Amino acid sequence: MEFAKKIMTEKAExxxxxxxxxxxxxxxxxxxxxxxxxPGIF
Incomplete structure (x- = not known):
């Protein structure tokens, strides 16, 4: 869980x-x- 806290910062969000x-x-x-x-598909 500590690893996720370092990646998911407020700036990243x-x-x-x-x-x-x-x-x-x-x-x-x-x-x-x-x-x-x-365009071109639907």
Missing amino acids: KLNGKAAMLGMFALVGAYYFTGQIL
Whole structure:
């Protein structure tokens, strides 16, 4: 458990949240411009 506490820091959690939000905005943008959830697939 001590090992996980060193890796899962507050800075790492914030970075992960920012990356997730960037992905969500990319999905919304792709849907807005193409009308498809994953352009070329769906």
